[in-house]
Amino acid sequence: MMDKRVATPRIDMWTLVGLALLLLPLLTMAHELLGHGLVCVASGHRPSELGAYYVECPGTGAWSRRIVAMAGTGVDVVVAVLAVLAWRFVQRPLPKLALWIVFTVKGMVAAGYWMFSGATNLGDWGPAAGGGIGPLPWPWLWRALMFAIGLCVYIMVVKRSIRMMFAMLGGGEQARHVQRRAAMTIYLVGGAMAVLVSLFNPLGIVITLMSAVASSFGGTAGLFNVAWSRPCTEPPRDFTVGRNYAIVILGVLVALGFAVVLGPTVYLH
Structure with a gap:
């Protein structure tokens, strides 16, 4: 007799939350x-403060300060590229899902930084006076260019993330439900954790609005597009991520350590 079992994609919610709690602090620390x-x-300098969402590097000259400011996004790009390359070769559902999270979050955050700094002159890439790489000549031109490039790259990341989801889950109503839940869980867990952790910071609402909210709720807003993308026309795939208590426990421990240690800021004297 022919096997008429229908492939049903499934991702356990607790494992998904555990992955978010585990990976998102690690990606922020990267x-x-x-x-x-x-x-x-x-x-040749020494950081004076290590926070959950910022690092202070005093005494740098103009170009050293710019390189330090750009380095965070540079790491994001490298991590995102490595994740999408590794994703192509990994077959097991759990690591494949983890690599999708890494690529999607880091890709969106990297492109989002350019858009954010281009629009506001705040953050690592602000080209005018007071910005991370400023002051540069013709700051409005730099801001327009950064916003345009950031927007194009962001759209590319969103589209790639959707295609990766389709490749993992396939199509059908169940796959759409799993895709939507996965994308929104990463978005909400990441945003809520960023806000809660940043509230421990002595800078209070300032660091919350400029770093945590901008890089989480703002930077990963493309997950809404992933969640409500056009339906996949392919058949559903047998992609199953079951309950993994080790990941849940490890995720909680990493998130707590991130909040307790870096949330209030580590001062290096």
Whole structure:
């Protein structure tokens, strides 16, 4: 007899939340510590403050300051590219889902930084006086260029993320439900965690609005497009991620450590 079992994609909600709690703090630390912090040290300086969403690198000259400011997004780009390349070769559902999260979040955040700084002159890439790489000549031209490039790259990341979802889940009503729940869970968990962690910071609402909200709720807003994308016309795939208590526990521990240690800021004297 022929096997008439219909493929049904399924992702356990607890495991998905655990992955978000595990990966999102690590990805943020990669931006701040491996990006800004490591380049600060490599430039011959010493960070004075390590926060959950910022690194202070005092004493840098004009060009050193610019390189330190750009380094965080540079790490985001490298991580996103490595994730999408690895995703092509990984077959097991759990690591494939994790790599999708890494690519989607880091790709959106990297492109979003250019859009955000181009629109507001705030953040790492602000080209006018007071911005991360400013002051540059013709700042309005730089801002328009950064916003345009950031927007184009952001759209490309969103489209690629949707195609990756289709490749994992396929089509059908169940696949659409899983895709929507996965995208919105990552968005909401990441945003809520960013806001809660940043509230421990002594800068209070300032760091919350400029860094946490901008990079989480704003930077990953493209997940709405992923959640409500056009339907996939392919058949559903047998993509199953079951309950993984180890990931849930590890995610909670990493998120708590991130909040407790870096939330209030580590001061280096």
